[in-house]
Structure formats: structure tokens, C-alpha cells
Amino acid sequence: MxxxxxxxxxxxxxxxxxxxxxxxxxxxxxxxxxxxLDLHTRLLANLDAPRAALRLSGRVVTGRLLDVGPDWALVETAPERPVLVALPAVRAVSGIGPGARTPSVVARRFGIGAALRAVCRDRAVVEVADVDGHLATGTIDVVGADHLELAEHASDETRRTANVTGRLLVPFWSLGSVRRI
Missing domain, CATH: 1.20.5 (Single alpha-helices involved in coiled-coils or other helix-helix interfaces)
Structure with missing residues (x-):
């Protein structure tokens, strides 16, 4: 025993x-x-999150998470009012659940330049915010490899030569968000 x-x-x-x-x-x-896991994969798992809040320097972009790219997120802050947010400018994220989703090969290549080119093609009047929160309004004329060129004009005017008050180059690494007006 x-x-x-x-x-x-x-x-x-x-x-x-x-x-x-x-x-x-x-x-x-x-x-x-x-x-x-990176921020892109975490956000992909939370597409359609109704109250995603992306904190940037001095402000928060809150709304439904519509789409996500490798270096950008599209947040609908009001019906039909999406804001393109540069992920490097994001300081924190709240309002999303757990999990991650692996992006497709195509999605991994669809960077912020491609998203900005779509806005440029529409010739929409936009508000561009940099990482420090400085705002400029106008129309995106050119999207280069690492920057955008904004023809500055008042938000209630169309992009005409007579209305353009200046040209602003914004490098992608200092871009905070782009919002259609």
C-alpha cells in the first residue's frame, strides 16, 4: 500500500x-x-463599430468605422460625412471590441495615397488637419508619393483660380485627417 x-x-x-x-x-x-497584431488588423476586426473613437492631437474623431487601410481609417462622423484619418496621427483608440482580422493582399497595398487620390478625383472641398491640429480648407490638386498638395480657398467657394489663396504641401507623415466639407 x-x-x-x-x-x-x-x-x-x-x-x-x-x-x-x-x-x-x-x-x-x-x-x-x-x-x-498591428492597429490595422485590430481595426479591421471592428469594421462597422458604431462608436469608434480615434484620438488625435487635440481632438477625437468619433463615429462608425467604415473602412481601414494599412495607414488610414475612414470614420463616418455623421450620415454621409466620412473623415479619412491617418493612422500614424492616432494617439489612442476606444469604442472597439477585441479581435483582429488579417487584411487581404490588396488591402495591405491600398495606402493613404490611394485613398487621397479618390478624394482628389472627386474635386471635393476638404478640411485638412495636420498632426498638430492646424486646419486648412481647399481642394486637393495633387497626391504625390508622400504628400498632398492643397489649393487653399474658402470652404464655401469652389476651386477656381481666382478663389485660390495659396498652395499647401502636406507630407503624409504630418497628416492628421481629411474631411469633406
């Missing part, structure tokens, strides 16, 4: 050690997988 209890005790200790080792391995793998 004594030997049986000893062997039972050793078996129980061995089983407990195996459970602890497995738990440790699972926790380590989970940490490694989470370390692979």
Missing part, C-alpha cells in the same frame, strides 16, 4: 507539472501571436 501511494503521488506530481508546462506554453504562444 505504501508503494502504491508513493507511485500515485509521483504520477499526480508529474501530471501537474505537465499541465503547468502546457499552460505556460499556451500563454507564451498567445503573447507571441498578440505581438504580431
Amino acid at each position: 505504501r508503494w502504491d501511494r508513493l507511485f500515485d503521488d509521483l504520477e499526480a506530481q508529474l501530471a501537474l507539472d505537465e499541465v503547468r508546462e502546457l499552460d505556460s506554453e499556451v500563454a507564451d504562444r498567445t503573447r507571441r501571436e498578440r505581438a504580431q
Whole structure:
């Protein structure tokens, strides 16, 4: 009997050690997988989140998360009023759930330049905010490899040569958001 209890005790200790080792391995793998997640994949899992709040320097863009690219997010702040937010300008995000979704190969290549070119083609009057919160209004004339060129004019005027008061180059790395007016 004594030997049986000893062997039972050793078996129980061995089983407990195996459970602890497995738990440790699972926790380590989970940490490694989470370390692979980026903001893009987290936001992709939360498309249509109704109250996503992206905090930029000095302001918060809150609304329904419409779309996400590798370096941008499109947030509908009011019906038919989307705001294009540059992800490098985002300081924090709230109002989203857990999870992540791997983007398609095409989605990974659809950067902020492509999104801005769509706005440029529409010739829409926009409000451009930089990472410091400075605002400028006008029409995007050119979207380069790493910047946009804004023909500055009043928000209630169309883009005509006589209405243009200046030209503003905004590098993508200093872009905060672009909102159609």
C-alpha cells in the first residue's frame, strides 16, 4: 500500500507539472501571436463599430468605422460625412471590441495615397488637419508619393483660380485627417 501511494503521488506530481508546462506554453504562444497584431488588423476586426473613437492631437474623431487601410481609417462622423484619418496621427483608440482580422493582399497595398487620390478625383472641398491640429480648407490638386498638395480657398467657394489663396504641401507623415466639407 505504501508503494502504491508513493507511485500515485509521483504520477499526480508529474501530471501537474505537465499541465503547468502546457499552460505556460499556451500563454507564451498567445503573447507571441498578440505581438504580431498591428492597429490595422485590430481595426479591421471592428469594421462597422458604431462608436469608434480615434484620438488625435487635440481632438477625437468619433463615429462608425467604415473602412481601414494599412495607414488610414475612414470614420463616418455623421450620415454621409466620412473623415479619412491617418493612422500614424492616432494617439489612442476606444469604442472597439477585441479581435483582429488579417487584411487581404490588396488591402495591405491600398495606402493613404490611394485613398487621397479618390478624394482628389472627386474635386471635393476638404478640411485638412495636420498632426498638430492646424486646419486648412481647399481642394486637393495633387497626391504625390508622400504628400498632398492643397489649393487653399474658402470652404464655401469652389476651386477656381481666382478663389485660390495659396498652395499647401502636406507630407503624409504630418497628416492628421481629411474631411469633406
